[in-house]
Amino acid sequence: MNKNVWKKRFYILAGVNIGVLLLLTLYFYSPVPKVDIEKERTAYKLEDSSEFIVRSTKHHVNNLVNAYLDKLLANTDHQFYINIDEEVQLFGEIPIFSSTVPLVVNFEPVVQENGDLSLKQKSISVGDLKLPNKKIMQYIEQYLPTPEWVVINPREEEIYVKVTEMDIKSNFHVAVHAFDLETNNIAFKFDVPYKTLGIDSLAKKGLNN
Template identity: 55%
Template structure:
């Protein structure tokens, strides 16, 4: 009789342990669900566009002189103006000196414009007019710049703004065969201190991506 009672008590204790064990598992599962629901959401860890771009390219700063840049600019102008009938050149002195000719009536009149280069935050350049003349003609500055806008052949990334008496040079929009991206870092013509940033996409070198 006592053995049967002990066996009954043992089975009772066994089921009690199983019950509390199952209850503990359910409580733990419930706590995990509640924690997942109310846990603060972390910020997006995906890289931003700038970070992604930085991972897919490298940037270098290149310094040069007025003479080297002057030769490069005029070589580009000569090629761009070939077979157009237009003629002008750039001389980097204490400022940017544009020299050329504009058609007036049945002749051409010499053009001379002195411009102050101002680097923009995005790496583009504004050439702000300091002085301008069209031969011996006494015309308002805006009128002369309107003639420039009308008759001077410029690349698509160069815009003449007569109203503001300036020329906007969108260096960052230049279409380069190498696919390099260029922006102006610093220009001080008086100190002969000129620097450009050149971003080289890895795909240009046949590289998909370099791991950080």
Template identity: 50%
Template sequence: MEKNKKKKNKWKRYFFTLLLLNVSALVIIVLLIFWPVNHSIVPFSEHKATHESSEFIIRTTKKNLNELINAYMYEYLKDSKHQYRVSLDEDVHLIGELPVFSTTVPIQVHLEPIVQENGDVILKQKSISLGLMELPNKKIMEYMDKYLPVPKWVSIDPEKEEIYVAVTQMEIKSNFRVSVEQMDLEANNLAFKLKIPYETLGIETLLMKQP
């Protein structure tokens, strides 16, 4: 009789222990469901991007870039009396003509491209000739600055004997922004950074999901 009573009390303890565990688990689940949300956590639909654009690196070759430059220059100079073109080889080779004494004289300039931190390019003059005329480099670049038609984002500096190409200031109809990342002509390694504003694609703000 005493043994049966102890056995019965033992099963009661097991029952109440199991019941307590189940009640505790239920309380924890309820707390997790109904516990107030931390106000510092913003719902997904309210998250906004810290940037308003995306950037892509585009790699190309001298041949492709050369074709693009000269296609642009052809369109830009189609109503001009004086034509010139660019040839990319081990350096930037500008070939054209300038008006001198009521005639035109062929001009050739070899330039070294130096990429700037902001993505623009300085074309540093390496050698320059104006027909058979023997003139100082500075004087020839003064003629270039005066007579050579260039886009407004290109400026010729006779004092420094260089041409500044503000690639980042180019006006592109798509509203994209271009900058030069790398221009190693000898290794045929050319890279450009293309920045695409979201508004250009009709996206006001990019939604970001927090981890």
């Protein structure tokens, strides 16, 4: 009797094990169900370009601007440099009468809707001289060489930086996205034409498909 009971239990256990093994085998080796994923066709913009936001810091922008100023002033006797901290400060010297006097101008940067940057004059000093702000801005316009995309406007007491009209060799289009000195949030928007990367034909092909 005991042998028959144990034999019966053995066969039941063996049958259960075989059944579990078959189920596991069927599960692991059965075909993986196909998942239909609707892929959106890549569509290029009609202007054949893509937009990127590049973030920077006051330190890096400060170094870049001063490197550019050094190049502009290389063949002149004038010295100007920029310090970007809580404000944008312009330091330099301007000739008055037979000597030069130190110049310090504090600007507040204001991002324009079109991506340009306006530097609004907040305070200005020329040594111990008491001169009208507009007159000092005229001196700056006269002695500080600037590219075409930087406009010194004495009447409005501002320096207008036409960032969107900068001539960049890579043909990228640049605009100011953010210029918050208090939070050190400085960002530029780059619009990269596909033809600059040699994929202009691919962009057109993507539009036609």
